[in-house]
Amino acid sequence: MTEELPITTSEWEVMRIIWTLGEATSTEVIQLLVKKRDWKASTVKTLIGRLMQKQMLTAKKEGHSNIYQCTISERVAMQREATRLFQNMCAMKNGEVLAQLVSEIQLSKTDIEKLQAVLADKIKDAPDEVACNCLPKEETRE
Amino acid sequence: MTEELPITTSEWEVMRIIWTLGEATSTEVIQLLVKKRDWKASTVKTLIGRLMQKQMLTAKKEGHSNIYQCTISERVAMQREATRLFQNMCAMKNGEVLAQLVSEIQLSKTDIEKLQAVLADKIKDAPDEVACNCLPKEETRE
DNA sequence: AATTTACGTTTACAAATGTAATCTAATAAA
């Protein structure tokens, strides 16, 4: 039973650091975020505390202090956010939005090739159009 | 100076209905959301009120009641959300996440072709890899 | 005309979030 508590925007900053470092002490996280976000040390401590409660982080004691690790991979967390977002938006417009997004963000050659492969496969049984799912039922404007 | 107030998840439900209908009375929105989300009429009214404050909706008087319209297009709103999301996540992993996303969501043939065109163009000057931007500066783990 | 209903506005209230100060116990420095 994986917990589904959402990670907030601020908490996300903390997670990114620990994901990237693999593990980290509060001091390390604080240093980086004080620089990046201009937060007070307390703020970062609070966020770490909340992430512990949400079980997004675990800590192993190292003398007096803790070393924190993430309980979920960055990939999985990102995937969840992205999927959740698109599921809450109009299915009919997802394609266009995605196209625009793809054109905006940085992608490596490898990323692009992977995307091309996925698309080449997907186009085989793609529908001619995707219906809008913004209204419940088949309520239509009369 | 377009206002940048974020639309919350609940408010988003209201917007989707009005976007789809083009314009709508509170009664219409209430009917649909009571059905879809099981909210009380009051709740929907509150959300409409907040969206008015955030200037995401405008109203034209029609007798006693109002007819609401969105001040921003669904496409643009979706685009913003999607862009904002990806900008807050690891640039290095965006590609993989996107690939997974593309494989999961519904896309029409046309959508796919559009994506393919974007990618074909983009691959020309794509970098070999995209750097992780989760840490500020060039702090590296020593 | 009297009454009920509908619609917009105001008020309510708990939980989540952003941001932080303070307290306490342990460790390091003097």
Next chain:
DNA sequence: TTTATTAGATTACATTTGTAAACGTAAATT
């Protein structure tokens, strides 16, 4: 060993969000 510093835990507090009831006035019904 006394003192200063650190690190985690507790408390704080304003704003936003989710969810809704109550209120006042215009409109529709009786």
